[in-house]
Amino acid sequence: MDERELLVLGLLMAQSQHGYQINEFIERNLGQVSDMKKATAYAILKRLNQAGCVDVSVEQEGNRPPRQMYSITERGEARFQELLRSVLSSVENVTPSGDIGLMFIDHLPASEALALLAERLKRTEQLLAVLGSVPRHGHGHGVDLSISHRIALLQCDRDWLKETIGALLKSSVSERRK
Amino acid sequence: MDERELLVLGLLMAQSQHGYQINEFIERNLGQVSDMKKATAYAILKRLNQAGCVDVSVEQEGNRPPRQMYSITERGEARFQELLRSVLSSVENVTPSGDIGLMFIDHLPASEALALLAERLKRTEQLLAVLGSVPRHGHGHGVDLSISHRIALLQCDRDWLKETIGALLKSSVSERRK
DNA sequence: TATAACATGTAACAAGTTACATGATTTC
């Protein structure tokens, strides 16, 4: 929740925008970073406005649907700083949600467990390929940092999967020898 | 969502239990793996029962509050297998939520950014210490696998943070020299 | 005798998603 608010505020820190622009940017450029949906963004803008963190002004060109321009206020900037500090220094302390399955892997025959982990490995490598080809800005700031972190984690996943598959393979072979 | 359901079904695969036992086990032994709350577990049990995935039978000893014993049904076992396969083979494709902050780190003075990342590093190392001392079963199965994955990811985080702090330090020094 | 542990659950709320509704303008 904090992250979505931070994201909206962060985009408004760069420049005043209307809702459509913000959603557009998230969908087009931040698909790898956030999966926030339109309705959520609009709701957050409303909430932020009620809290005095953003100002709204209506603009209209000709007969087009009116655009609500959102600008961050001083209070909003303070909120942005606060969220940013908190998010940057904190660490999530629960297992990534996909990992519950690992606990129960023994309920499957070894061969199938191996096949599923292999599938996961394949998908991880595909994602890595996608992220590797995402355009970077090269100065190691902004979105780049976020992407580089994500890549590092996925590489770790890949290596861990390879190792785990290897270990499982060994133990299933020695099992069969008994 | 699927994960929570999988967790409950998985615990019932081991043995029939009543709700209190399940919650107890999650709180006591799986605190590092899941943060599911009591009300959620009870709600999931209800849902699973309505879907025909678990059977309920009421037991009463003396005057104590009655216990609802939950047992997994055949349909429930099928559901368990289905969820397990899907969860094991899939990969989340969005950045971990804490990472949005990285995108905006340039909005802070370099010195503060460094301090916040250092704090994050410290907390990561603390968590690693905790996880390292969690009791293991040693056979590389069950919860162990989940914990070992989590440890691998945290180690990756730690290394990435160290590297990133180093890089930021360098660039902030060269910045000052200009 | 107080309080911790046992045992179950509900009600109110918060956050987010899906799907829908509306209407103008541009492009094919």
Added chain:
DNA sequence: GAAATCATGTAACTTGTTACATGTTATA
């Protein structure tokens, strides 16, 4: 003239959390 894009939003639903309500039994 149909479809895509621009632009905004709401209503219903799902999931999950917090906080509360209830009552028993063992323990300090």
